[in-house]
Amino acid sequence: MIRVDGQLVIKSISGRYGSFNVARLLTSIGEFAVKDSMLEQYTEGKYEGSFVIAHIGPSSYSTSSGRTVxxxxxxxxxxxxxxxxxxxxxxxxxxxxxxxxxxxxERGSPPASSVTSSSKSLADAPASASPTSHPAADEMPFGMSASELASTPQPGQSERSADDADADLFGTIWPLAEIVKLDTTVDRQRLREQSRRLDQLGYTLDYKAQLWRRHN
Structure with missing residues (x-):
């Protein structure tokens, strides 16, 4: 591992699962792409600081237009x-x-354009989903996952059911204290949902302390 001072440039992009963060780390030893899930908590911006790098290596991805980066x-x-x-x-x-x-x-999913084509083909087939199945991603409100939808009170739901959903989402840190530290080693999707839910519940991320604090 190496420790370097630098600047982390985080940008938020809207995708089919809602907004997500990508980043560039600018240092004296080079410029690097950063895709760590820990960044899902942060708002778009430029962050100055000190960074411990565990690994540097080449990586690639394909865009929906077929271009390889x-x-x-x-x-x-x-x-x-x-x-x-x-x-x-x-x-x-x-x-x-x-x-x-x-x-x-992480999921090995095809580009969004391919998913759209597949979804269209499936739409022509007879419906076979059970009443208890979750809605498909393209059937949910924009930017919301199944877990987020479950944690948002719907007409006729009791406050207790919303609490149950939050308890399931946050696990061992539920009920939430005035100051919350998320476990950034959980899967990326859960960390996103936890961050969005904390924002809905009136918490703000203290990026220096890497803690969520409830508004007074």
Whole structure:
């Protein structure tokens, strides 16, 4: 592992699972793509700090247009952030505007265009889903996953059922305290849902302490 000072440029992109973050780490030893799930908690911006890099190596991904992008990726072990600023146009241009969701890479999903074609074919087939199955991703409100939809009270639901959904989402850290530290080693989708739910519940991320604090 190596420790370097640098600037982490995080950009939020809207995808089929909702918004997701991609980043570039700018250091004296080079510029690297960063796709670590820990970034899912953060808002778009430029963060100055110190970074512990566990691994540096080549990686690639394919865009929905069929283009293959090869990049040098850094895997972060930890980071200490000191300052944060908004993105400039130049900062934003450092990041691919149509970069795929890292969740697709982890799940081995095809590009969005292929998924759309497959979904259209399935739509012509007789419905066979059971009444208890979750709705398909393209049938849910934009930017919401099945877990998020379950944690949002619907007409006729009791407050207790919403609490049950939150208890399932947050696991051992439920019920939530005034200050919450998320486990960034959980799967990426769960970390996204936890972060979005904390925002709905009135928490704000303290990026320096890497803790969520409830608004007073």
């Amino acid at each position: 090869i990049e040098v990726r850094a895997k972060l072990d930890s980071m200490t952030l000191n300052e944060m600023d908004t993105l400039s146009v130049a900062d934003s241009e450092r990041l691919e505007p149509k970069e795929p969701d890292p969740l697709d890479e």
